[in-house]
Amino acid sequence: MKNLIICALSALLLTSCASVIxxxxxxxxxYEEKPVSIVIMPPINQTNFVEAKDYFYTTMYLPLxxxxxxxxxxxxxMEMLQEESAYDSELFLEADLNAFKNFLDADxxxxxxxxxxxxxxxxxxxxxxxxxxxxxTKTGETLYKREGLITVDTSxxxxxxxxxxxLINIAATALNTATTDKVVAGRQCxxxxxxxxxEGKYGMNFGQDANQPxxxxxxxxxxxx
Amino acid sequence: MKKYFLSVAMLSCMFLTxxxxxxxxxxxxxxxxxxxxxxxKHTDKLQARVLEQYKKIEKQKGLRKVVPPGLYAERGFLxxxxxQTEEGIAFLKKEIEIYPESSKYISRIINQLEK
Numbered sequence: 224m225k226n227l228i229i230c231a232l233s234a235l236l237l238t239s240c241a242s243v244i245x246x247x248x249x250x251x252x253x254y255e256e257k258p259v260s261i262v263i264m265p266p267i268n269q270t271n272f273v274e275a276k277d278y279f280y281t282t283m284y285l286p287l288x289x290x291x292x293x294x295x296x297x298x299x300x301m302e303m304l305q306e307e308s309a310y311d312s313e314l315f316l317e318a319d320l321n322a323f324k325n326f327l328d329a330d331x332x333x334x335x336x337x338x339x340x341x342x343x344x345x346x347x348x349x350x351x352x353x354x355x356x357x358x359x360t361k362t363g364e365t366l367y368k369r370e371g372l373i374t375v376d377t378s379x380x381x382x383x384x385x386x387x388x389x390l391i392n393i394a395a396t397a398l399n400t401a402t403t404d405k406v407v408a409g410r411q412c413x414x415x416x417x418x419x420x421x422e423g424k425y426g427m428n429f430g431q432d433a434n435q436p437x438x439x440x441x442x443x444x445x446x447x448x
Numbered sequence: 449m450k451k452y453f454l455s456v457a458m459l460s461c462m463f464l465t466x467x468x469x470x471x472x473x474x475x476x477x478x479x480x481x482x483x484x485x486x487x488x489k490h491t492d493k494l495q496a497r498v499l500e501q502y503k504k505i506e507k508q509k510g511l512r513k514v515v516p517p518g519l520y521a522e523r524g525f526l527x528x529x530x531x532q533t534e535e536g537i538a539f540l541k542k543e544i545e546i547y548p549e550s551s552k553y554i555s556r557i558i559n560q561l562e563k
Contacts, residue, residue, distance in 0.1 A: 295518060
């Protein structure tokens with residue numbers, strides 16, 4: 224009986240060890256190519272909300288810089304991409320990216336596909352669903368790919384009981400949701416999805432995070448505002 | 449007893465120091481929200497707030513103690529757009545100095561502005 228328990232525990236331990244995927248195995252090309260500089264491409268918007276593209280575009284800059292990369296300011300590149308008729312990233316998603324290497328000296332280009340951009344006033348929720356794809360401008364390889372579906376809970380609980388309390392909560396939730404910019408959900412989505420990205424040249428763990436456990440390729444979650 | 453208090457005080461200090469230690473590479477102040485609002489609506493008031501943020505960001509308390517990549521370029525570009533070309537170009541050159549990987553692109557911008 225004792226041996227059986229030991230065997231079962233060992234098997235459990237081995238299974239749990241075997242299932243851990245490291246960043247090194249999940250994103251091998253990141254460690255091979257070690258990109259230093261990144262250009263953020265204008266988002267590809269698959270939703271009906273036209274404004275999502277422009278509003279979401281600038282939200283990726285800060286988290287990528289905090290990951291230790293040199294990131295070309297989107298406020299500068301936005302104009303350049305518009306002037307060069309490159310504002311439609313759909314054209315480049317699977318195309319050759321050498322032009323960005325030659326023109327900007329960017330090592331990689333970050334593409335995003337906005338799949339969901341919603342507001343639910345009564346339910347008190349803002350949702351952003353985005354896929355992030357980092358491609359090398361030298362080899363064209365996908366270096367990092369991850370998707371997130373993040374909901375920001377904007378519900379309000381005033382603490383009041385009874386029917387009056389419930390009505391106040393509904394009204395307060397609707398107001399809180401309506402007055403919260405949807406970009407808040409977009410920012411949270413970027414923050415969660417990019418948190419798994421290996422660190423760049425200026426990061427404190429640059430080149431030392433390959434053995435850290437990697438997150439799932441798709442993450443779904445809710446955060447409280 | 450004295451030793452005990454000393455140890456507790458030292459441990460408390462260590463704990464507080466570790467709590468206060470910066471975890472971000474850079475200090476951003478209100479940069480993200482201010483630039484986002486300015487991007488949505490180009491008003492003089494918001495432009496002044498953005499320029500104020502750039503000044504604040506010079507005071508870095510983050511782990512790297514330098515201005516984040518791209519920000520000197522952004523500041524310089526905005527200054528050039530509002531007619532303060534000389535000062536703007538100086539910031540663009542500062543970007544290249546701190547981040548040489550930006551040289552190709554920023555030099556191209558400087559060349560266009562100096563024409």
